[in-house]
Amino acid sequence: MDLVRGGGGGAEFVLRRAVDGDAEAAAEVYLRSYGAALPGVRRAHDDDEVRAWFRHVVVPECETWVAEDAAGALVGVMVLDAAGIDQLYLAPERRGCGLGDLFVAKAKQLRPEGLELWTFQVNESARRFYLRHGFTEAERTDGSRNEERKPDVRLVWKP
Secondary structure, eight states: OEEEEOSTTTOEEEEEEOOGGGHHHHHHHHHHHHHHHOTTSOOSSOHHHHHHHIIIIIHHHSEEEEEEETTSOEEEEEEEOSSBEEEEEEOGGGTTTTHHHHHHHHHHHHOTTOEEEEEETTOHHHHHHHHHTTOEEEEEEOSTTSTTOOOEEEEEEOO
């Protein structure tokens, strides 16, 4: 468990590995974040399927990290795979306060050999965020390999 301070007013967060009891709250962060950041991108799965995926796959089987705020509310979720960041979602009201920076720093600490990730091309704010953190564009696709069928971009960070 890491106690870390975010930007924007000295907010404090605890970053820790997710436990089974976090699945529901982590799914809600995902659903709220996706809706706020990608309103024009149709999700491939409905809310109940997303919740079941978090409950049965994401939390128990993946390297899942969560962030809690000072009040103990779960406000962020990051899933790492062998290559890098598979998922990174923040509660919409916590965007811009340094929490994403903390998650990326944790990912770099845990994967010091390098990271990669995919994001949708329409998600300009995510692309700008990752570019600020030293990622570079490595590949663009037409989206035929993702469930949403939306053009995406692979970003890579090398130390």
